[in-house]
Each structure stands twice: as structure tokens, then as C-alpha cells.
Amino acid sequence: MAADPNKLAIFVTSPQNMRHVMGIANAAKKAGKTPMIFFTFKSIHLTKDARFADLAEQCGEENLAICADSYTCEGYDSAADIPAGLTANQMRTQAFHGALLDECGKYIVL
Amino acid sequence: MESLKVYILVANRMYCDGVRSGLGLAVENHYAYPVIMNGEFPNFSTYMTENIAWVMDMEGQVYSCGAAAPDNCVDEEGDKLIAEIALNELGEAMRDADFIIPYGLPKQTNEPPPACAE
Amino acid sequence: MKILQVYRSEPSDDVKTLVGILNRDRDADEFSLNVENPDYDQLVEKVFAADKTVCWW
Numbered sequence: 001m002a003a004d005p006n007k008l009a010i011f012v013t014s015p016q017n018m019r020h021v022m023g024i025a026n027a028a029k030k031a032g033k034t035p036m037i038f039f040t041f042k043s044i045h046l047t048k049d050a051r052f053a054d055l056a057e058q059c060g061e062e063n064l065a066i067c068a069d070s071y072t073c074e075g076y077d078s079a080a081d082i083p084a085g086l087t088a089n090q091m092r093t094q095a096f097h098g099a100l101l102d103e104c105g106k107y108i109v110l
Numbered sequence: 111m112e113s114l115k116v117y118i119l120v121a122n123r124m125y126c127d128g129v130r131s132g133l134g135l136a137v138e139n140h141y142a143y144p145v146i147m148n149g150e151f152p153n154f155s156t157y158m159t160e161n162i163a164w165v166m167d168m169e170g171q172v173y174s175c176g177a178a179a180p181d182n183c184v185d186e187e188g189d190k191l192i193a194e195i196a197l198n199e200l201g202e203a204m205r206d207a208d209f210i211i212p213y214g215l216p217k218q219t220n221e222p223p224p225a226c227a228e
Numbered sequence: 229m230k231i232l233q234v235y236r237s238e239p240s241d242d243v244k245t246l247v248g249i250l251n252r253d254r255d256a257d258e259f260s261l262n263v264e265n266p267d268y269d270q271l272v273e274k275v276f277a278a279d280k281t282v283c284w285w
Contacts, residue, residue: 008272008275008276011211013125013128013131013211013213013214014214014215014236014285016215017236020236020261020266020268023266023268023271024268024271024272026268027268027269027271027272028272030269031269031272031273031276033272033276040127040131041125041127041131041214042124042125042127042214070127093134094130094131094133094134094135094138095134095138097131097134097135098134098135098138098140101114101116101135101140101208101209102111106275106276106278106281107209107281108234108275108281108283109211109212109213109283110236110283121240121242121285122285147242148242176242197242197245197246198245198249200246201245201246201248201249201250202249204246204249204250205249205250205252210250210280210282212282212283212284212285214285215285216237216240216285217240
């Protein structure tokens with residue numbers, strides 16, 4: 001499958017860039033693009049940010065996921081405490097990052 | 111699916127998870143090159159050492175840039191698993207990269223206190 | 229090739245060296261996120277105009 005030129009990958013690795021994640025995702029949607037976002041390692045703490053559920057709703061189940069192992073490593077319960085706005089299907093592995101690289105025409109790290 | 115060349119740059123000692131992230135791409139048939147900058151090495155647990163060896167097995171490489179490769183991260187023959195790369199060499203190598211991922215946070219100003227140094 | 233360098237904080241000397249090498253003989257652009265109110269619309273426009281984006285720490 002060729003990368004979609006209108007899809008923007010946002011790979012989130014830092015726990016301090018929520019305003020940029022929101023700003024870029026919103027700007028992408030406004031420009032008619034589709035953001036696809038993966039949160040990994042310590043950035044999964046951003047799932048506890050009050051804005052996260054709204055971001056998840058805007059992106060949809062197929063286009064936003066978090067690393068379930070990172071979530072567990074950081075002390076959260078990946079079975080009993082799935083972040084607000086997510087389903088169990090969005091508790092993923094690093095393979096989701098591979099999907100970002102394959103599916104998205106553009107890519108940014110935050 | 112095309113195999114991509116991905117460099118993952120780790121500048122902060124707390125973000126050596128970038129090695130695991132690289133391994134995740136390696137098992138997806140991409141070429142992963144995690145680079146630990148300026149000696150910000152993790153503790154080389156069995157898990158971390160195995161991950162570094164596995165990246166090599168998958169035709170990637172973990173590099174140290176700006177510091178000597180550590181001699182406590184070795185294979186069964188005692189050979190160092192982490193290769194050294196100079197900053198200029200890294201820049202030239204990354205010109206061919208499909209993706210460059212500065213991972214996590216930048217280098218800290220202060221040395222870690224005893225509470226989290228190990 | 230069009231390359232976009234994005235900075236989340238003030239770039240270190242190492243970052244400046246790497247950017248210099250990556251930008252050599254290329255059509256290079258940059259954007260700083262390290263400001264109070266980044267223009268995200270402009271950033272998205274630049275990302276989609278570039279062949280490659282590097283977003284530094």
C-alpha cells in the first residue's frame with residue numbers, strides 16, 4: 001500500500017508537547033489532512049491530560065493509538081484503566097509506529 | 111513494503127527506550143539505527159543488551175556518538191555491540207535516511223542525583 | 229529535495245552541526261515551536277510542502 005499523501009503521522013515521544021500535538025492535529029484537519037498519532041514511552045502520560053479524550057474522538061479509532069507496554073511500564077493498568085476516549089483496540093504495540101511510516105505521506109516527531 | 115532507513119537519536123539518559131522503538135521497526139523489516147548521543151547510556155540490563163544485539167541481527171546498528179562505546183555492552187565473544195560514529199559521519203549518514211527521529215527530551219543540564227542515577 | 233527543520237527548543241551545537249550537513253545542497257526551510265503561540269497552520273503547510281521534516285528536541 002502506498003503512503004497516503006494527505007495523511008500526517010505524529011509520533012509522540014515527549015511528555016511535554018500536548019499543546020503542539022493538539023495544535024498540529026487541529027491545523028491538519030483544518031487543512032483537509034488526516035492526522036494519525038501514536039503515543040509511546042513517557043508521552044503516554046499525556047493520556048491523562050484533559051484534552052486527550054477530545055483529541056482521540058477527533059482522530060477516530062483507526063488513527064490514534066498508544067503503546068500498551070509503555071502504559072504498563074509507567075505504572076498504569078492497561079486492562080482496567082484504558083484512557084478516556086480510547087478502546088482496547090487502541091492499546092497497541094510498536095507495530096503501530098511501523099504503520100505510521102507506511103501509511104502516512106508526511107511525518108513529524110513531537 | 112519498502113524497507114526504510116530510520117535513525118532514532120537519544121540525547122537524554124531517560125529516553126534509551128528509543129532502542130526498543132528501533133527494534134520495533136526492525137522487526138517490521140525496516141533498518142533501524144538508534145544513536146545514543148554524548149554518553150547518555152542506559153544501564154545495560156540483559157533486556158537492553160539483548161535488544162541492542164537483536165537490532166544488529168536485523169541489519170540495523172546501535173551507535174554511540176560523542177562518547178566511546180561502552181565496554182559493558184558486549185556479545186558472547188566479548189565484542190562491543192555498540193559502534194562509534196562521529197558527529198560529522200552521523201550527519202552524512204543521515205542524509206540518506208528516510209526518517210530522523212529525535213526521541214524524547216533534550217540533554218539535561220545537571221547530572222542526575224543519587225535518587226535516579228542508577 | 230525540500231527539507232524542513234523544526235525546533236522544539238533552542239538547538240544545541242550538535243543539532244546545528246547536523247542540520248548544516250543535512251541542509252547542504254538542499255532547499256531548506258525551518259520553523260520554531262519554541263515560541264508562545266506557534267502558527268500551526270503555517271507549520272502544517274510547510275510540512276506538506278517539504279519532502280522530509282526533522283523535528284528536533
